[in-house]
Amino acid sequence: xxxxxHQQQHKLLIRACICRIEQLNDWIMSxxxxxxxxxxxxxxxxxxxxxNDSLGFLxxxx
Numbered sequence: 001x002x003x004x005x006h007q008q009q010h011k012l013l014i015r016a017c018i019c020r021i022e023q024l025n026d027w028i029m030s031x032x033x034x035x036x037x038x039x040x041x042x043x044x045x046x047x048x049x050x051x052n053d054s055l056g057f058l059x060x061x062x
Contacts, residue, residue: 010058017055024048 024044031041 014055014058017051021048021051
C-alpha cells in the first residue's frame with residue numbers, strides 16, 4: 001500500500017466523522033426543540049463528543 005492510499009483513507013475518515021457530527025447535531029437540536037427523551041439526547045451528545053475528539057486527533061490537534 002502506498003502513501004496516497006493512506007492519505008485518501010485518512011481524508012475519507014475525516015469526512016465521515018464530520019458528516020456524522022453534523023447528523024448528530026441535527027438530531028440533538030431537533031430533539032431539544034421537540035422535547036426529546038433526555039437519555040437519548042445525552043447518548044447523541046456523548047457520541048458527538050467522542051467524534052469531536054477523534055476528529056481533533058485525525059486533524060493533529062491533539
